[in-house]
Amino acid sequence: MDALMLAKDVVLVELVKVIPDDVKNLEESEVRLIAYTTAVVLVLTWLWSFLNHKKSLWQRLKDFSFGFLRSLPIVNGYVKSELDKILTDLTKEDAFRTHKGEVFTTRLPASGLGRKQVVSRATEMDELLGGADWKKGRCSGTVYFNSEELSETLCEVYSKFAWSNPLHADVFPSIRKMEGEVVQMVVEMFHGPENACGAMTSGGTESILMACRAYRQIGYERGIAVPEIVAPFSAHAAFDKACEYFHMKLVHVALDEQSRQVDIRAMRKAITSSTVLLVGSAPQFPHGVIDDIEAIAALGRQYSVGVHVDACLGGFLIPFMEEAGFPLPLFDFRVTGVTSISADTHKYGFAPKGSSVILYASHDLRHRQYFVAPDWQGGIYASPSIAGSRAGGIIAACWAAMMFMGQDGYVTSTKKIVTTARYMKESLSDVPGIFIYGDPNVSVIALGSNDFDIYRLGAALGKRGWNLNTLQFPASIHICCTLRHTDGGVGEAFVTDVKECTAEIMKSPRAKSTGSAAIYGMAQSIPDRSLVKEIAWGFLDTCLNAKH
Ligand SMILES: *Cc1c(COP(=O)(O)O)cnc(C)c1O
Numbered sequence: 001m002d003a004l005m006l007a008k009d010v011v012l013v014e015l016v017k018v019i020p021d022d023v024k025n026l027e028e029s030e031v032r033l034i035a036y037t038t039a040v041v042l043v044l045t046w047l048w049s050f051l052n053h054k055k056s057l058w059q060r061l062k063d064f065s066f067g068f069l070r071s072l073p074i075v076n077g078y079v080k081s082e083l084d085k086i087l088t089d090l091t092k093e094d095a096f097r098t099h100k101g102e103v104f105t106t107r108l109p110a111s112g113l114g115r116k117q118v119v120s121r122a123t124e125m126d127e128l129l130g131g132a133d134w135k136k137g138r139c140s141g142t143v144y145f146n147s148e149e150l151s152e153t154l155c156e157v158y159s160k161f162a163w164s165n166p167l168h169a170d171v172f173p174s175i176r177k178m179e180g181e182v183v184q185m186v187v188e189m190f191h192g193p194e195n196a197c198g199a200m201t202s203g204g205t206e207s208i209l210m211a212c213r214a215y216r217q218i219g220y221e222r223g224i225a226v227p228e229i230v231a232p233f234s235a236h237a238a239f240d241k242a243c244e245y246f247h248m249k250l251v252h253v254a255l256d257e258q259s260r261q262v263d264i265r266a267m268r269k270a271i272t273s274s275t276v277l278l279v280g281s282a283p284q285f286p287h288g289v290i291d292d293i294e295a296i297a298a299l300g301r302q303y304s305v306g307v308h309v310d311a312c313l314g315g316f317l318i319p320f321m322e323e324a325g326f327p328l329p330l331f332d333f334r335v336t337g338v339t340s341i342s343a344d345t346h347k348y349g350f351a352p353k354g355s356s357v358i359l360y361a362s363h364d365l366r367h368r369q370y371f372v373a374p375d376w377q378g379g380i381y382a383s384p385s386i387a388g389s390r391a392g393g394i395i396a397a398c399w400a401a402m403m404f405m406g407q408d409g410y411v412t413s414t415k416k417i418v419t420t421a422r423y424m425k426e427s428l429s430d431v432p433g434i435f436i437y438g439d440p441n442v443s444v445i446a447l448g449s450n451d452f453d454i455y456r457l458g459a460a461l462g463k464r465g466w467n468l469n470t471l472q473f474p475a476s477i478h479i480c481c482t483l484r485h486t487d488g489g490v491g492e493a494f495v496t497d498v499k500e501c502t503a504e505i506m507k508s509p510r511a512k513s514t515g516s517a518a519i520y521g522m523a524q525s526i527p528d529r530s531l532v533k534e535i536a537w538g539f540l541d542t543c544l545n546a547k548h
């Protein structure tokens with residue numbers, strides 16, 4: 001109330017300064033009325049923006065408290081030294097491996113090396129530094145295909161189009177045609193309606209960013225100041241990125257504990273008049289589970305909001321699963337209410353990295369992802385997605401991968417991959433000490449444990465050459481099966497190693513984790529998430545430095 005009185009006085013004084021003489025003749029009671037009204041409006045406006053913030057009240061309170069603590073020199077000094085220790089540990093990891101006597105290039109060679117030397121230097125770097133053995137199927141996801149012939153085909157086609165750029169459609173009409181064909185082939189895969197359309201992007205993240213941007217424009221047109229996206233906690237971080245980039249609010253919804261699908265009732269509750277988009281994944285990255293797309297689409301229809309299906313991961317598996325003998329509940333444009341779908345060609349489409357497709361149910365929606373600068377001095381500038389110039393060679397290689405594989409090729413790869421994943425699921429479903437999250441139907445199997453720190457299993461498998469993904473909230477590790485795991489014996493070797501490592505750990509389930517397993521566990525328990533951000537910045541800094 002004091003604040004209100006103060007505001008009133010300030011407003012009164014200010015009013016008297018600016019109002020002309022005849023207005024000064026107003027009765028005092030009238031002035032008071034104006035002043036009160038103004039003060040109340042000011043306070044209400046402030047209250048409105050305070051409550052309708054992108055961050056929750058609780059989050060802002062936490063940020064403020066941690067910020068205050070960090071401003072104390074003692075705390076800050078301690079935190080800094082702890083962060084440095086963690087970073088030092090992190091940089092001992094494989095990514096920063098060097099070899100004896102290694103020279104770092106930090107300046108342009110004074111004179112160009114020429115073809116032979118450049119190629120030999122690159123080859124040497126690859127051989128000396130090595131890495132996890134993805135060729136032998138030791139990595140989760142990462143490299144999805146296993147055919148030398150496909151690889152050579154892609155490189156041959158790329159080399160013909162290495163200099164092309166779809167920004168100049170007039171110069172490279174073939175690239176324009178290839179992009180259109182890639183998009184249309186994916187439209188067909190997902191049973192797009194008459195008006196369905198899309199665009200190629202540089203990857204799943206950009207596809208998602210573009211969709212979110214399109215829905216944000218619709219929100220703006222409806223007069224929503226901060227449009228909201230309602231997405232499961234399991235949805236890809238690209239949605240967080242989109243909201244940060246495009247000034248939207250992300251409302252996360254809990255998962256059903258058992259199925260790991262998004263909780264539909266919680267999703268309904270999270271919808272507000274500012275909601276522009278509901279998200280479902282097919283499947284989601286952490287546990288490989290497909291959300292109940294039909295139920296999400298029903299909400300979309302009921303509340304007249306868009307529904308995006310993130311099929312970035314599964315985009316070149318799920319459309320072929322029925323034909324491969326693994327029928328699924330509906331997940332694509334056949335479900336009324338689904339308005340956009342993202343599918344990554346650079347994952348199970350077996351195209352090289354740097355390509356993905358975003359599909360829309362209508363041209364109206366696609367227009368809202370476009371950018372046009374009609375008045376630029378450099379000419380009327382129009383580009384469909386984030387990039388200006390784009391890699392035509394990558395589009396050509398993506399087109400080549402799809403033409404190389406064909407419907408039958410993808411059905412076969414899907415059959416092999418899902419068969420291997422199902423085999424792993426069956427074999428690991430009753431290993432004492434671990435469990436599988438939900439009932440994953442596609443290619444990802446996530447493991448957890450009620451008996452020990454599951455990151456220890458990840459570390460133990462790491463010692464045997466396996467490179468799995470580490471997940472948090474809840475702690476888990478997962479393997480994403482690719483064609484590489486379908487090669488003879490790889491799936492079996494994985495199952496054997498998981499069983500043996502788990503049995504070993506179960507001898508002392510309460511033992512402490514070490515190394516990166518410990519870092520991950522600790523990172524999950526830090527209440528001030530801005531510290532985790534700082535650690536991640538440090539990691540990225542180290543990645544981007546030539547010298548360590
Ligand atoms: C891979 C993936 C994405 C996007 O990732 P990019 O690395 O940008 O291609 C989005 N959603 C899911 C479920 C994914 O697996």
Ligand SMILES: *[C@@H]1O[C@H](CO)[C@@H](O)[C@H](O)[C@H]1NC(C)=O
Nearest residue numbers: 289290326327328329439441
């Ligand atoms: C997995 O597939 C089966 C068979 O189509 C289906 O009944 C089940 O609902 C699916 N589970 C999930 C989580 O999608």
